[in-house]
Amino acid sequence: MKYLDEFRDPDLAEKLLDDIHRLTKGHWAIMEVCGGQTHSIIRNGIDQLIPSNIELIHGPGCPVCVTPLEMIDRALAVAARPNVIFCSFGDMLRVPGSEKDLFRIKSEGGDIRIVYSPLDAIKIARENPDREVVFFGIGFETTAPANAMAVFQAKQQGLTNFSMLVSHVLVPPAISAILESPVNRVQGFLAAGHVCSVMGFWQYGPLVERYHVPIVITGFEPLDVLEGIRMTIKQLEEGRAEVENAYARSVNYEGNTPAQKMLADVFEVTDRSWRGIGEIPGSGWKLSAKYSDFDAELKYAVTDIKTHESPLCRSGEVLQGLIKPNQCEAFGKECTPRKPLGATMVSSEGACAAYFQYGRFAELTQDVIHLEQV
Amino acid sequence: MTEPLNFEGWVCPMPLRDHPNVIMGHGGGGKLSAELVEHLFLPAFKNETLAHLGDSAVLPVAGGRLAFSTDSYVVRPLFFPGGNIGDLAVNGTVNDIAMSGGQPLYLSTGFIIEEGMPLDQLGVIVDTMGAAARAAGVSLVTGDTKVVDKGHGDGVYINTSGFGLIPDGVDIHPANARPGDVVIISGEIGTHGIAIMSVREGLEFETVIETDSAPLNGLVSEMLNVSPHIHVLRDPTRGGVASSLNEIAKASKVGIVLQERQLPVAQAVHSACELLGMDPIYVANEGKLIAIVPPDIAEAVLACMQQHPLGRRAVIIGQVTGQHPGIVVSKTGIGGTRVVDMQIGEQLPRIC
Numbered sequence: 001m002k003y004l005d006e007f008r009d010p011d012l013a014e015k016l017l018d019d020i021h022r023l024t025k026g027h028w029a030i031m032e033v034c035g036g037q038t039h040s041i042i043r044n045g046i047d048q049l050i051p052s053n054i055e056l057i058h059g060p061g062c063p064v065c066v067t068p069l070e071m072i073d074r075a076l077a078v079a080a081r082p083n084v085i086f087c088s089f090g091d092m093l094r095v096p097g098s099e100k101d102l103f104r105i106k107s108e109g110g111d112i113r114i115v116y117s118p119l120d121a122i123k124i125a126r127e128n129p130d131r132e133v134v135f136f137g138i139g140f141e142t143t144a145p146a147n148a149m150a151v152f153q154a155k156q157q158g159l160t161n162f163s164m165l166v167s168h169v170l171v172p173p174a175i176s177a178i179l180e181s182p183v184n185r186v187q188g189f190l191a192a193g194h195v196c197s198v199m200g201f202w203q204y205g206p207l208v209e210r211y212h213v214p215i216v217i218t219g220f221e222p223l224d225v226l227e228g229i230r231m232t233i234k235q236l237e238e239g240r241a242e243v244e245n246a247y248a249r250s251v252n253y254e255g256n257t258p259a260q261k262m263l264a265d266v267f268e269v270t271d272r273s274w275r276g277i278g279e280i281p282g283s284g285w286k287l288s289a290k291y292s293d294f295d296a297e298l299k300y301a302v303t304d305i306k307t308h309e310s311p312l313c314r315s316g317e318v319l320q321g322l323i324k325p326n327q328c329e330a331f332g333k334e335c336t337p338r339k340p341l342g343a344t345m346v347s348s349e350g351a352c353a354a355y356f357q358y359g360r361f362a363e364l365t366q367d368v369i370h371l372e373q374v
Numbered sequence: 375m376t377e378p379l380n381f382e383g384w385v386c387p388m389p390l391r392d393h394p395n396v397i398m399g400h401g402g403g404g405k406l407s408a409e410l411v412e413h414l415f416l417p418a419f420k421n422e423t424l425a426h427l428g429d430s431a432v433l434p435v436a437g438g439r440l441a442f443s444t445d446s447y448v449v450r451p452l453f454f455p456g457g458n459i460g461d462l463a464v465n466g467t468v469n470d471i472a473m474s475g476g477q478p479l480y481l482s483t484g485f486i487i488e489e490g491m492p493l494d495q496l497g498v499i500v501d502t503m504g505a506a507a508r509a510a511g512v513s514l515v516t517g518d519t520k521v522v523d524k525g526h527g528d529g530v531y532i533n534t535s536g537f538g539l540i541p542d543g544v545d546i547h548p549a550n551a552r553p554g555d556v557v558i559i560s561g562e563i564g565t566h567g568i569a570i571m572s573v574r575e576g577l578e579f580e581t582v583i584e585t586d587s588a589p590l591n592g593l594v595s596e597m598l599n600v601s602p603h604i605h606v607l608r609d610p611t612r613g614g615v616a617s618s619l620n621e622i623a624k625a626s627k628v629g630i631v632l633q634e635r636q637l638p639v640a641q642a643v644h645s646a647c648e649l650l651g652m653d654p655i656y657v658a659n660e661g662k663l664i665a666i667v668p669p670d671i672a673e674a675v676l677a678c679m680q681q682h683p684l685g686r687r688a689v690i691i692g693q694v695t696g697q698h699p700g701i702v703v704s705k706t707g708i709g710g711t712r713v714v715d716m717q718i719g720e721q722l723p724r725i726c
Contacts (some may be wrong), residue, residue, distance in 0.1 A: 004648060012709035045710015060381055095718065096390045103719070107395040181379045222708045278379050
């Protein structure tokens with residue numbers, strides 16, 4: 001497939017890996033910001049192929065997962081209303097709220113529809129004038145232009161039965177917050193290529209100057225990710241801290257200026273709480289006053305939301321390497337792959353699941369998750 | 375802020391698993407489906423034949439063995455590129471029987487029809503079923519119809535059941551994979567699932583992707599002529615190749631290692647999957663089979679498959695190992711390794 005296969009070429013990957021191995025002298029901690037990059041790293045096994053002294057710290061760039069619990073609970077409450085058609089991106093349906101997820105609401109009779117674009121929700125609103133259509137507008141700067149366009153069109157068309165529950169998050173304030181944190185270990189960033197294709201990379205210059213960290217705009221195919229890692233390591237080894245673009249086929253400095261203009265019209269910056277992390281000032285977008293008629297948060301004033309997360313799971317500590325999976329009190333007891341308490345037990349790549357599944361012969365091999373031996 | 379923000383401990387919140395109601399994921403062919411079978415149906419129906427969990431039950435009868443299977447079809451839309459619910463219903467059960475090495479003979483069918491279903495459409499579906507049965511060499515010998523109130527069905531739901539005879543000397547079974555065995559796929563994967571998605575609301579691709587729905591009994595018959603010692607056959611429908619291989623790995627207590635670069639995926643399906651953020655290894659097929667065969671007959675079986683119209687693109691995609699029992703891993707295109715787990719429910723288009 002054009003523009004894809006070229007960026008999955010095994011020979012070129014090997015060359016890049018050789019380069020990375022040759023360049024890397026020190027021990028470096030790099031964060032890939034975007035969940036799409038994490039996905040690519042795991043799916044292609046990149047984490048096993050790079051030198052062991054490069055640590056990849058997975059960033060909080062999974063848009064469905066950082067959506068605050070309170071917002072999910074609000075979405076569930078709105079979606080359960082009898083006259084509402086609730087439209088969402090597919091992978092949002094299994095993100096848990098305090099008690100339920102959208103799948104559960106659907107099974108209880110909620111009219112929940114998976115759409116591939118917010119403009120599909122506009123179409124549904126036009127076709128169902130006697131129903132209220134709500135779109136769950138989440139994501140980073142990447143999904144924001146289409147969401148903004150949907151609200152813009154709804155206003156233009158005078159749709160009164162369409163609204164959007166907006167919980168957008170922004171990358172640059174999150175990078176600032178990471179670097180401001182006293183426990184931060186991140187020394188360089190792979191910035192999210194898709195975000196930059198919309199926003200350009202003019203926002204990153206001040207960050208690099210202020211914190212002296214390399215930021216490399218990186219794509220999502222295996223060669224893109226490897227090139228991003230190579231350029232970041234090169235900067236770190238040479239003591240440089242610059243914004244570099246390893247994704248020039250999609251990203252330029254200014255970004256998509258018409259999209260940015262639309263975003264500035266439809267949205268305004270707000271403080272946003274990130275699930276599992278906490279509130280980051282100025283790290284979100286909400287609908288601007290001009291479009292408040294389309295704000296589902298105002299239209300459906302859902303009160304009395306009491307959020308709670310499962311207290312047992314120590315997956316955070318597992319991921320930081322502070323404890324081994326089997327040191328968690330819940331491991332193999334309350335928490336098994338069938339009834340997982342945390343993502344590390346849910347996902348096949350998760351350390352807890354790997355420990356659980358490989359436990360049977362771990363004692364024999366003394367080597368729990370070295371799949372390379374297969 | 376009182377506590378410092380710590381991004382390193384960040385993880386995706388885990389999906390809910392203990393649902394008090396049935397959710398759509400219970401029908402997705404992944405872990406939720408498997409749990410429904412394991413914790414609800416198996417204990418209630420408890421018997422040795424069912425416990426094998428093959429695509430069809432293998433029943434001893436005087437003078438031989440029968441393969442017996444049933445399946446219900448609830449596809450929406452009823453008509454899609456390359457077929458409709460009718461041929462799907464015939465081919466699906468024919469294939470389930472064939473996956474035990476059985477030669478399918480007779481099918482039954484049950485219709486649940488929604489009030490208001492246009493008769494001309496029903497006529498087309500039934501005609502298609504008749505043609506599919508003739509093509510597969512089976513007879514539809516008994517049936518039933520029920521009509522439900524408008525709004526209580528989706529046009530028409532079809533059940534088919536059927537049985538076939540298993541030749542002597544054939545022992546094909548999900549628990550029969552052995553270390554060293556070779557894993558073969560009969561052709562390009564993910565076609566049916568993407569064909570269905572392409573005609574659902576909101577998705578229009580420029581290229582028409584047609585279902586691969588086809589009866590596999592002829593192909594299986596040819597393969598058994600080459601050697602009756604095929605260990606496992608499976609048609610990777612819901613949940614795709616990944617789910618079938620996980621089921622086999624678990625049943626046989628073996629590991630499976632895939633070579634990702636060998637997996638055949640049609641260009642259009644590949645593109646559609648990229649666009650939707652889906653992995654073809656989890657997408658449904660309706661006319662493909664996975665064969666797990668001892669290494670000494672692998673080449674001969676493969677060559678025979680490639681001679682058959684439904685096996686032209688057959689290729690070896692992996693191997694069975696004694697290591698990591700119950701787990702399927704894949705060697706990635708650039709030389710890494712990943713675990714290919716079962717999906718929990720349905721595969722969902724990703725936002726990122």
